[in-house]
Amino acid sequence: MSQEIHGTYSSEPGEPAESAEPEATRRAADEAESSRASRGWWDRNADEYQSDHGGFLGDDRFVWGPEGLDEAEAGLLGPASSLKGLDVLEIGAGAAQCSRWLAAQGARPVALDLSHRQLQHALRIGEGLPLVEADAGRLPFRDGSFDLACSAYGAVPFVADPVRVFREVHRVLRPGGRWVFSVTHPIRWAFPDEPGPEGLSVAASYFDRVPYVEQDESGDAVYVEHHRTLGDRVRDVVAGGFRLVDLVEPEWPAWNDQEWGGWSPLRGNLIPGTAIFVCERD
Template structure:
């Protein structure tokens, strides 16, 4: 039986199991579909197409110790390697996505450290990194994102920077459609019930979680972070591509991506 879509509760274990399986199954197709847009060695912060080369949100230096969580095929880590950062580690929940990362590494004769792990339980010592980042990785696909914030805080050294992009919270209120139908509010912004795709037996096969802008800020503050910036990138005129519900039509009137920039003070 085909999958159905519902809005229902989904805890950490069910969410992780579903999303690990989904990304394992879809990894090769995802990279084939979006590879040209993302590049092999580019850090693209979202469907709008703004890159780290343009925004410089990480402030990466050659001697920085950098961790990418929810790295997917590790395009961001590869970008950092290409600009001279040599101590970069890429992690992801999905072995399938990391296999795609290794294939791209092989084609470029690069051998990044790749590690499969859950972003809520990072297998690194305290204060191991100067920068941690993710571009649409981990955050939308984890039930307990407050735990991610605490783990990232733990592994960052004093002054270390945490930068992550995710679906802008306002998009939850609109249908995930790129055309005019996607410009009318259909759901409460404050309804945090997860989006769940499930098979005929009711087993989740894909899960996304919603947090409001205030929720995200409180998660960061509760973990101990100082928030430096929240970037809401506008849709650039150069980008005429549609990516799911992201499109030039919608991107010119409502934000599609939120990028949070924070640091560990102590």
Template sequence: MSQQHASAELTLGTTGVARRGVDAAESRVANRVWWDADADDYHAEHGDFLGAADFVWCPEGVREEDARLLGDVTGLRVLEIGCGSAPCARWLRREGAEPVGLDISAGMLRHARAAGAATGIDVPLVQASADQLPFAAGSFDAACSAFGAVPFVADVAEVFREVRRVLRPDAPWVFAVNHPMRWIFPDDPGPAGLTVTHSYFDRTPYVEVDGTGRATYVEHHRTLGDYVRALVGAGFLVEDVVEPEWPAGHERNWGQWSPLRGKLFPGTAIFRTRTP
């Protein structure tokens, strides 16, 4: 168990780890209660790095201001999926977009509302799961997710089908996830995190459980090929897969991300796709 999340684990009664299958409903419940319980500690630890109105794609520090993976967002209606406290959505608003932030966690959206009030940058916020988007077809000109929702939903193909449904033609869908090869290593930023202990091809979810066996946290593994097949199957055109290198002078650890590991292998994969 992680000392970084001890408060959430104590609140939820987490007692151990189980490697077992988890369906869509159990994944939704587990991650809603987890992010509600961890929201305060998460923002206390990472809030300064993420900013109140900044679009940071990943722990390597890639910013949309520099990368422009979404292109020109002026006047576009943009859906941010798994928005957390919504700093990306507020940055998009400042850039002239019309963003909507979506997250499954009321705790995260509470931080989003507080940050909106503090910055004076108001964006609409919706509580829902990424595989059950409560929007009409063709509602958005673009969609994005910076480490939100995608790894925590049981059926990633359903997520992509839902995103495809709500996007208009020629709309970008760009999302960042932990790089699939990280699954083979222990979740450790130090030397222990350099030794392979798991099969890359084992898709069994990582599940934390309480004393009754109820899931309190769920994360799903997909290979690079799994992501590409699901995207193509949903009707997206895959334009690029960005694997950010660890930047010189960046000494911050973030969970399993660290300068030690980042200099040897990628920690993030950013998929840049588009509707036809």
């Protein structure tokens, strides 16, 4: 699962973090700039991300978001017993924790990520999974290669053209294939990204679709995230050729007392933090 964590970063693994913070702004960012920023950001921050969140994600769990909804419990891809022998593509796989869980169920997963450093962490955790470094908008697979596709906070929030990604997923899925992806719940864009009480008051328009960008001193984007309303997401799914089967908004469980960026028990008990779209290819 890939998710945003902002802060200082190192240009190479093991180097001290730089002191200069990027400038946060809202401005246009096209497909090329978004992709370039995402690759660089995740390569720089993969070590910190896995260090901070690896314990929660585990080595072989399939977690849909900070709430802790587990695929073993949710069965959004189908019953675990039905996954045996299926070809599954995980997009934005990070260190491939979800793919490792799928493999344990007898599936044949392929873990794809834009970040080379994230995939190095996948190798650190354990070898044996097919790992592919590629852009989600240009999937390097033949038509009809997979039975299922999934993404837990990977790729979709960071691309300028989600319909292009969805059409690519549609292309590589076999008829009847299921595509399930999770993103930050769109309502969260109206609130400050803070876990405490300051994150409970509306501070921006929910309908403002201008991307969130962090840029360096030269004005080049080093992090980009794109906002789509809930209706936008549904329309994108349909435009990508899919039928929306379910929209899951996980509730915050009593056992989860952790904070993760702007996700927290306080906010999670009041407003949704994650939206999971369950789609099928006819």
